[in-house]
Amino acid sequence: DQQVKQNSPSLSVQEGRISILNCDYTNSMFDYFLWYKKYPAEGPTFLISISSIKDKNEDGRFTVFLNKSAKHLSLHIVPSQPGDSAVYFCAADLYNYGQNFVFGPGTRLSVLP
Amino acid sequence: DVKVTQSSRYLVKRTGEKVFLECVQDMDHENMFWYRQDPGLGLRLIYFSYDVKMKEKGDIPEGYSVSREKKERFSLILESASTNQTSMYLCASRGTSGKGELFFGEGSRLTVL
Numbered sequence: 638d639q640q641v642k643q644n645s646p647s648l649s650v651q652e653g654r655i656s657i658l659n660c661d662y663t664n665s666m667f668d669y670f671l672w673y674k675k676y677p678a679e680g681p682t683f684l685i686s687i688s689s690i691k692d693k694n695e696d697g698r699f700t701v702f703l704n705k706s707a708k709h710l711s712l713h714i715v716p717s718q719p720g721d722s723a724v725y726f727c728a729a730d731l732y733n734y735g736q737n738f739v740f741g742p743g744t745r746l747s748v749l750p
Numbered sequence: 751d752v753k754v755t756q757s758s759r760y761l762v763k764r765t766g767e768k769v770f771l772e773c774v775q776d777m778d779h780e781n782m783f784w785y786r787q788d789p790g791l792g793l794r795l796i797y798f799s800y801d802v803k804m805k806e807k808g809d810i811p812e813g814y815s816v817s818r819e820k821k822e823r824f825s826l827i828l829e830s831a832s833t834n835q836t837s838m839y840l841c842a843s844r845g846t847s848g849k850g851e852l853f854f855g856e857g858s859r860l861t862v863l
Contacts, residue, residue: 643792646790673852679857680854680855681854683851686850728793730850740793742790743792
């Protein structure tokens with residue numbers, strides 16, 4: 638059973654609009670969450686993270702929101718750009734730092750010009 | 751700039767062949783990981799290592815082994831390749847400081863015929 642779920646395999650958004658990618662998790666012990674972006678034929682690259690002591694973290698056009706009670710996090714991209722078209726993976730980590738990353742299945746974002 | 755280098759971007763092997771995938775990182779990271787990425791399944795952990803000569807099984811270790819003789823190098827070995835091991839293999843490393851994120855290589859696309 639997947640501990641980290643991304644229920645939307647794909648998402649299409651118009652350039653300039655907001656992209657919202659969702660992620661749900663089942664293990665309440667997760668305390669650190671990350672988003673990765675992956676282009677075809679490349680390795681994933683780190684985008685943004687959030688600790689469970691926060692409910693929001695912002696970095697430029699990217700904002701991650703965490704709702705611990707709902708075991709839900711979301712990544713907002715505003716405004717969306719064609720270069721944001723990629724697969725986005727949500728990942729969760731346990732407190733012992735580094736050996737228990739769990740990844741979701743990914744959401745393919747297409748930003749249409 | 752941080753770098754994780756995987757020796758082969760694309761490989762084609764036959765069923766039963768032995769396959770070596772090499773990974774080198776230049777960040778002096780303690781932790782190194784091997785994942786495989788398959789559509790709809792995200793990234794699944796095969797093995798990880800938290801120190802030289804140390805290794806731990808991940809979620810899907812069957813059919814794989816690893817070797818870490820030097821801190822910077824982590825090898826994934828398929829003793830007898832099978833068609834269900836056709837996949838994208840991603841190596842990653844992680845230190846104990848910074849944002850705690852994984853740094854990934856560009857991936858090795860393995861096809862087993």
